[in-house]
Amino acid sequence: MKFTLSWLKEHLDAEASLDTISETLTRIGLEVEGIEDKAQSLQAYVVAHVLTAEQHPNADRLRVCTVDAGDGQPLQVVCGAPNARAGMKTVFAPPGTYVPGKDITLSVGNIRGVESRGMLCSGAELGLGDDHDGILDLPADAPTGQPYATYAKLDDPVIEINLTPNRADCTSIHGIARDLAATGLGSLKHAPQPPIRGTGPCPVPVTLAFEELDRGLCPYFTLRLVRGVKNGPSPDWMQTRLRAIGLRPINALVDITNYLTFDRGRPLHVFDAAKVAGGLTVRRARDGEDLKALDGKSYTLTSDTVVIADDRGPESIAGIIGGEASGCDAGTTDVLIESALWDPMNIAQSGRRLGIITDARYRFERGVDPAFTLPGLDLATRLVLEICGGTASEATIAGEPPETERIIHFPWTETRRLAGIELSRAEMRVTLEALGFHVAGTGDRVKVLTPSWRADVEGKADLVEEIIRIAGLDRIEPKPLPRIESVVGKPVLTVIQKRTRLAKRALASRGLVEAVTWSFIPHDDAVLFGGGSADLTLANPIAADLSDMRPSLVPGLLRAAQRNADRGSADVALFEVGQCFASDQPEGQSIRATAIRRGTAGHAGGGRHWDGTAGAVDAFTAKADAMALVAAFGIPTGGLQVVAGGPDWLHPGRSGTLQFGPKNPVGYFGEIHPRVMKALDLKGQIVAFEITLDAVPLPKYRPTKVKPALALSDFQPISRDFAFVVGRDVAAGDVVKAAHGAERKLISGIDVFDLYEGVGIPEGAKSVAIAVRLQPVERTLTDVEIEAITAKIVAEVTRKTGATLRS
Amino acid sequence: MSDLDTLEGDLLRQVSETSDEASLDAVRVAALGKKGSVSELLKTLGAMTPEARKERGPLINGLRDRVQGAIGTRREALAEAALTARLSAERIDVTLPVRDAPEARGRIHPISQVLDEITAIFADMGFAVAEGPDIETDDYNFTALNFPPGHPAREMHDTFFLAPDRNGQRKVLRTHTSPVQIRTMRSQEPPIRVICPGRTYRHDSDQTHTPMFHQVEGLVIDKAANIANLKWVLEEFCRTFFEVDAVKMRFRPSFFPFTEPSAEVDIQCSRKGGEIRFGEGTDWLEILGCGMVHPNVLRNCGLDPDSVQGFAFGMGIDRIAMLKYGMPDLRPFFEADVRWLEHYGFRPLDIPSLVAGLTA
Secondary structure, eight states, X not given: OEEEHHHHHTTEEOOOOHHHHHHHHXXXXXXXXXXXXXXXXXXXXXXXXXXXXXXXXXXXXXXXXXXXXXXXXXXXXXXXXXXXXXXXXXXXXXXXXXXXXXXXXXXXXXXXXXXXXXXXXXXXXXXXXXXXXXXXXXXXXXXTTSBHHHHTTOOSOEEEEEOOTTOGGGGSHHHHHHHHHHTTSSEEOOOOOOOOOOSSOOSSOEEEOOOGGGGGGSXXXXXXXXXXXXXXXXXXXXXXXXXXXXXXXXXXXXXXHHHXXXXXXXXXXXXXXXXXXXXXXXXXXXXXXXXXXXXXXXXXXXXXXXXXXXXXXXXXXXXXXXXXXXXXXXXXXXXXXXXXXXXXXXXXXXXXXXTOOOHHHHHHHHOOOGGGHHHHHHHHHHHHHHHHOOEEEEEEEEEOOOOOOOEEEEETTHHHHXXXXXXXXXXXXXXXXXTTXXXXXXXXXXXXEOOTTOTTOOSHHHXXXXXXXXXXXXXXXXXXXXXXXXXXXXXXXXXXXXHHHHHHHHHHHTTOEEOOOOSEEOHHHHHHTTOOOGGGBBSSOSSTTXXXXXXXXXXXXXXXXXXXXXXXXXXXXXXXXXXXXXXXXGGGEEEEEEEEXXXXXBTTXXXXXXXXXXXXXXXXXXXXXXXXXXXXXXXXXXXXXXXXXXXXXXXXXXXXXXXXXXXXXXXXXXXXXXHHHHHTTOOSOEEEEEEEGGGSOOOOOOSOOOOOOOOOOOSOOEEEXXXXXXXXXXXXHHHHHXXXXXXXXXXXXXXXXXXXXXXXXXXXXXXXXXXXXXXXXXXXXXXXXHHXXXXXXXXXXXXXXXXXXXX | OOHHHHHHHHHHHHHHHOOSHHHHHHHHHHHHSTTOHHHHHHHHGGGSOHHHHHHHHHHHHHHHHHHHHHHHHHHHHHHHHHHHHHHHHOOOOTTSOOOOOHHHHOBBOHHHHHHHHHHHHHHHTTOEEOOOOSEEOHHHHTGGGTOXXXXXXXXXXXXXXXXXXXXXXXXXXXXXXXXXXXXXXXXXXXXXXXXXXXEEEOSOOBTTBOSEEEEEEEEEEESSOOHHHHHHHHHHHHHHHHTOXXXXXXXXXXXXXXXXXXXXXXEEEEOGGGOOEESSSSEEEEEEEEEEEOHHHHHHTTOOTTTOEEEEEEEEHHHHHHHHHXXXXXXXXXXXXXXXXXXXXXXXXXXXXXXXBSOO
């Protein structure tokens, strides 16, 4: 919403400076977005008289001028404009002036050997339009020495406020003035507007053709004919104001409607009566009806849009834009002025659907003051009569204005209750009344009647807002929020929240870099990772490749790795902890922790290294990351199993599943499947793991934090090595498990220390060497006992895995 | 010169001429070994008369002791020389690089770090953390929050919709984390103090807007929480978060459908030389929106606006991260460029706390 200072002062009797007004506007919730004050920015530019203009001695295209800038001291200025000539009036800027159009600050110059003390300016140099043809050529009567901004009437500061959608009343300059007046900064000017007494009835009948349920689309419609108008240009003062706020003057009738749209927040429409056939019908458009609108574009309408039609068809899209066919131009002699009320929601939807943004739509969709419908028509009529002459008819009135005022029972204590500030009743009452509320009663609880223009005020809280925004929120002193006993000392985070945080720190500590990637990924990527279902597809993605809610964090990280590789960072180690989607239900959302490593980016670090340790990452790199993460959660991992194989996106022979029992998989690790690599156009070796944090068992509640008793043995542990030859497909884990099962009490640990296939081992078999640690508990073991245990281990491993002891 | 003197002179010379452990040992064996020259002399003592033994004994034993001593001394000297030689050979180039520690290579994303900072501050004020789903119903995202269907205020949020389901209902990607407030109020009795951080989505993209971003909202519901308390909470937060002794804040009346009264909050800052500083300067920078929870929202959650009340506030996590740490552009937050992450990310053990300070 834009307006000028002088226009505001038309409604507000105030001495306040521009700064004070601007600060006050922001303070009461009408946030000033910008102020354009040309009197300030063009202060140094003055009207000047060119006394002489001679050819520059050293340059064909330059002229040496002497200029009178108002102080009677002729100044020498070199000018390159083709239109510079002796006797002309133009605009001069002295050295030290900032030139907005060129983004330079002038200094005393020496141009080809001739001194130049300033500049003669074009409109473009002043930042006004883009005429580069030459310097401004002002009429001969332009007063030499007068600031150009004053002379050109550019000295009215333009204020732009960022209006929140609830404040329909401040889409009008009058409304803004009312708010300012309520702060005590000035007083609101009320010029009484006697109703127009028309001559004879309006000859154009109006029909509101709606079904009962649709009446709200146009509850109230008023129309008046003014005959014998002369539709020339509007007066200078009106044109200057419209131009200042960025509107293009068209002709008097159109300008009057635009003027009142801003002045009073009352959009109007004018039809050229000669171009209207028969009566006007307000109705839903018929599907497929066309209208060529005043913006020059044609719109095809549907029945969701309301139109004003004559016998030929739609002449105007209600509340949004008029039609070209019935528009007013210089030839208009009889004009129909329309002032109506429209359903805000319907206007908003129609405007959005048709993609039309107009000042009328802006106001109607927020809700205009219904009580000002007929006064608005009268005010417009008065301006038409004043500016264009003619004879006004009586008004045609269809429907009636809806009641929008409401009574709010308001206890004065509500302000203290909600805002924590003690204000006097007198101050609160004065504020409400200044804003147009009517306050009835004198006790602790009053009845407040809302004004017709404040449909946004619905209850007590709204009244508190009105009171404190005018009082100033800065008057509310901060008060500490008292502690609640029950919250102190309890953990603030849930288990999943703690795990999320812990996962990030744990993975970063392993040299992984945290990425945050989009929650939506390309459809094909989603399908590759088990997603892409219809319920997780966006109806309106922002880009074609951000279309599906991600089923996994892996595809986003893979894409990120490839982007990094394309930029020269080939070996990256990335992780993300974030949400994944299995359905559109809340329980379909899970938090996962995922890491990928590419190329040589293992735990020790990526890239070539002089010690020769930089091998390519493999499934075990990913397994180590996954195991480290589970370990970080601090839950017992005795039940954690690792089984071969994983989801489709992992290499079937080089992947594993982590599970707490077959029914509770918590994640996967391994090499990315070659087919996925190909589909995503990825190169190199990439491994990944993904763990669903929600699936990891919760820690068991224990009534005590005491750790289990520690039993340390005083006896020396002993270690025995075994090398078993087993079939190639036998899992090392099974060998270890079998050995462990042979002697549960004394075995304290088993390490796999060698794997071998090749010479000395039969085809299709492998050697698995394990070191078994025995920890005596009661006494040192005798050789015989150790022999017995060794035999048991061999027997058990042989029985479970078909192994033979390697000789 | 006696034969013993000759032998001694001979042996001591041999000892001194040895060059390593092995040759020294050869000399030792030749002298003191079972059949060594000195051992043979010692053996002759047994066959001597007591007088002769008394005379020769000390001489031979003395010879043996001196030879033994010389060998010992020589052994130490040789060991010392051997160590010196070994040490001079065992040389590494200490300027060769070692790999950076994993803890030095890893990074925490600024969003995670800032969220941890925010959590630390609000936890100290007694707030818990509440979360909710990213895919929301229209009711939770809009209607319950006092955005009536078709209301123009919905246009303030450029919403992502999912495909309509069988009943024609369209789920949305939440446009703010406010639905979590509804979920909290519907599931929990006051008093309530929560912050609700999370991902949010709007159909918007430019230098300061991405279609996905992060918000944190706060909600306090009890019997007395008012704007004065709200101002205190936000001032405490800003002061602590920006790590300055005082920060000047400006509360401007504003509009949000779910709060009444509503305000936007600006903080004072200076932008000298392209560097932003808080707690000084003359510029104002908008950082959050807030207000008293709208009576309709309370009613929508089954609460009576005349007996309970409270406030809510919300801000962009990415945005305040940019303000505090100076990232000029929002978009790279989600591009996973390791150069950006290494520069703007945080070391894994830099865990923000009020005890140790938010930043190192």
